[in-house]
Amino acid sequence: MAGIAFFAASLTLTAVPAQADFRLCNNTSNRVGVAIGYKENDGWTTEGWWNLAARSCEMVLRGSLVARFYYIYAVDYDRGGEWSGQAFMCSREKEFTIRGAEDCLARGYDRTGFFEVDTGDQPSWTVQLTESPDQVPMQALQSRVPMLQTPAGGPRPSMAPPAPRSRNNATSAPD
Numbered sequence: 001m002a003g004i005a006f007f008a009a010s011l012t013l014t015a016v017p018a019q020a021d022f023r024l025c026n027n028t029s030n031r032v033g034v035a036i037g038y039k040e041n042d043g044w045t046t047e048g049w050w051n052l053a054a055r056s057c058e059m060v061l062r063g064s065l066v067a068r069f070y071y072i073y074a075v076d077y078d079r080g081g082e083w084s085g086q087a088f089m090c091s092r093e094k095e096f097t098i099r100g101a102e103d104c105l106a107r108g109y110d111r112t113g114f115f116e117v118d119t120g121d122q123p124s125w126t127v128q129l130t131e132s133p134d135q136v137p138m139q140a141l142q143s144r145v146p147m148l149q150t151p152a153g154g155p156r157p158s159m160a161p162p163a164p165r166s167r168n169n170a171t172s173a174p175d
Helices: none
Strands: 021-026 032-040 043-052 056-062 069-076 087-091 096-099 110-118 125-131
Touching: 021 032, 021 043, 021 069, 032 056, 032 087, 032 110, 043 056, 043 087, 069 087, 069 125, 087 096
Parallel strands: 021 125
Antiparallel strands: 021 056, 032 043, 032 069, 043 096, 069 110, 087 110
């Protein structure tokens, strides 16, 4: 991997038409692959891959958000590096939709660390992925909203203890 440090810069709250979606923006000069995890009525779901061209945005979920917490994992295809975290869910290298976040390896999937996005129950949200100007490795940042309760519908995915400094940093904000 190249010595790239990443962070997801937060957006400011702006007036937006009555559209509600979960968007990801790639503000890097590289191609990025993105996977998302979320809780539905029937349990956890992970989906991937959205391939974002350099300096582009993509709607990954359309319509009003149904959960407070979403989980993102992204990789830089061109220079290496990733945006990851401590919420472990299932993924795979090819396009996927996976139900359930448990026993990933036993079910033939990869066990991947996603970073948590706390939307604060907003109807729409945007996460921006950007390269760090100083190229210094950084640890993933948690949401600035205190997490005092478990989201409705059950527990969040398993969270591992903090790892050594990683090559990413993540924050996000409502549209």
